[in-house]
Amino acid sequence: EAGVTQFPSHSVIEKGQTVTLRCDPISGHDNLYWYRRVMGKEIKFLLHFVKESKQDESGMPNNRFLAERTGGTYSTLKVQPAELEDSGVYFCASGLQGAGTGELFFGEGSRLTVL
Amino acid sequence: GENVEQHPSTLSVQEGDSAVIKCTYSDSASNYFPWYKQELGKRPQLIIDIRSNVGEKKDQRIAVTLNKTAKHFSLHITETQPEDSAVYFCAASTGGFKTIFGAGTRLFVKA
Numbered sequence: 001e002a003g004v005t006q007f008p009s010h011s012v013i014e015k016g017q018t019v020t021l022r023c024d025p026i027s028g029h030d031n032l033y034w035y036r037r038v039m040g041k042e043i044k045f046l047l048h049f050v051k052e053s054k055q056d057e058s059g060m061p062n063n064r065f066l067a068e069r070t071g072g073t074y075s076t077l078k079v080q081p082a083e084l085e086d087s088g089v090y091f092c093a094s095g096l097q098g099a100g101t102g103e104l105f106f107g108e109g110s111r112l113t114v115l
Numbered sequence: 116g117e118n119v120e121q122h123p124s125t126l127s128v129q130e131g132d133s134a135v136i137k138c139t140y141s142d143s144a145s146n147y148f149p150w151y152k153q154e155l156g157k158r159p160q161l162i163i164d165i166r167s168n169v170g171e172k173k174d175q176r177i178a179v180t181l182n183k184t185a186k187h188f189s190l191h192i193t194e195t196q197p198e199d200s201a202v203y204f205c206a207a208s209t210g211g212f213k214t215i216f217g218a219g220t221r222l223f224v225k226a
Contacts, residue, residue, distance in 0.1 A: 003158070035216070042119070043159070043204060043216035056213055091159070103149070104214065106158040 002026070006092050006107035014115050018080040021110045025074070025094030031055075032075050033095075033104065034067060038088040046090075049075060061086075082114045117142045119207050121217030129225050134192045136220045138205035141186070145207040148181060148188050149214070153202045162203075163190070195224045 005024045013019050025032045034046040046065070047057035051072035060067070064083070069075040079086050089111050093104040118141040128134050140148075146167035151159040165172045165179045165188065172179050176195075181188045188207075192199055205217040 040124070040218065042121075042218040043206075045213055045215065048213065058213075103161045103164075104151075106151075106160070108156075108158045 004092055004094050004105050004107035006090075006110050008110055009108065010111045010113070012113045012115065013082055015084055016081045018078065019082055019112060021077045021079075021090050021092075021112070023075045023077070023092030023094075023107060025092070026105055029094035029096055029105070030072070031095045032069060033093045034075070034077055035091040035093065036088050037091065037109075043091060046077075079112070082112075084114050087112055087114045117145075117207075117213075117215045119205060119215050119217040121205050121220060123220060124218065125221045125223075127223040127225065128195050130195060130197060132195055134195050134199070134222055134224075136190045136203055136205065136222075137187065138189070138207075138217050139185075139187050140207040140215070142207065142209060142215075143186065144209045145186075147208040147214075148179070149206050149208075150179060150190050151204045151206065151216075153204065153219075155201070159204060192222075195222075197224050197226050200224045 007022045011019050030051050032049040035043045037043045045059040048055045049069045052069050066078045089109040091109045092107045095104050121138045149164035152162045153159040165181050176193050178191045202219045202221050204219045206214045208214040
């Protein structure tokens with residue numbers, strides 16, 4: 001069974017540019033999460049989808065970030081325009097149950113560097 | 116807001132020694148506490164979890180303890196091996212849909 005896949009694995013862009021990160025969850029997992037880790041800090045919650053609906057987007061930093069999950073399958077996270085402080089590793093995770101009750105399956109992350 | 120503090124940030128032990136990582140959480144409603152291990156260049160993976168109705172759980176060389184009164188929980192690794200070297204993250208959840216992670220502990224096991 002394929003795990004959670006993320007693309008790209010690494011993206012280097014200049015401040016002001018746009019980047020779109022993609023996550024393909026494990027097939028059948030209704031719950032999809034985006035997290036971000038800045039070096040040395042916590043894995044910080046960004047948002048949570050149940051199927052195609054946003055369950056909780058309280059962790060999204062600002063309106064430069066837009067997440068979608070059309071059709072309830074893969075998800076994209078777009079940052080536009082990117083700022084220096086957006087640099088970090090963006091993790092996607094999926095799960096059969098809500099994160100509070102069961103295992104999260106993580107992707108390998110997308111490392112974003114904003115210059 | 117919700118917060119999970121994790122200590123130490125770095126831990127170096129000799130092979131065969133024990134390692135202990137400690138976390139505290141702020142939301143007293145938290146009732147699910149997973150631990151994830153991230154090896155270099157790989158994805159975080161669940162290694163053990165504990166629920167609030169249990170004080171201790173063990174799985175071979177790893178164990179977790181939970182003190183709900185103090186809002187503390189800890190990961191214990193005994194007889195450490197070089198392959199235990201990784202970043203370990205504790206987390207806490209209220210049983211809803213959001214899991215709050217600690218900042219991670221980088222464990223080095225010296226052969």
